[in-house]
Amino acid sequence: MATARIFKRPKNAMQSGKARTDHWQLEFAPAEAKKADPLTGWAGSGDTRDQVRLFFPTLEAAVAYCEREGIDHHVVPTPTATLKLQAYADNFR
Template sequence: MAARIFQRSKNAMQSGKARADEWVLQFESHRPHLPDPLTGWSGGADTQAQVTIRFDTLQAAQAYAAREGIAYHLVPASTPKLKIQSYADNFR
């Protein structure tokens, strides 16, 4: 049973940063996703891949994985790239 630990990104649809600082432990699927012949949607029978656990800190997520014997890999948080421009740049 493998998992990945990552930091949730900011919601792209809103300017707020709610829940952007929490860390998430998400289990990886062991079976491939197969398309449903009737609807065409992809899915699988692996219910463990649907489990998502949220933590306040990275250390809490790592401690939980170590305590439960879960192999994990850490996905580093990406740094936002800011494009600094002024209002006058729209008219150049």
């Protein structure tokens, strides 16, 4: 049975805007551990679901997809954003 986690993508530390942070993302849990390739040393596995990421406009749509397809899922709550307000003059105290 496939398991998946549903979460809202956080804003990247290197981006100033909020692009692609309003969608919900579904990722499958790995079915097998990754192992190093003896020739190249790259990590890989036979699990192709590791490459699949599905995006949904709402949480309800993502949950409905999982229930329709029979996928066990858990929702990771979105952390609350905290703003640290400080003035430029604080740098010179």
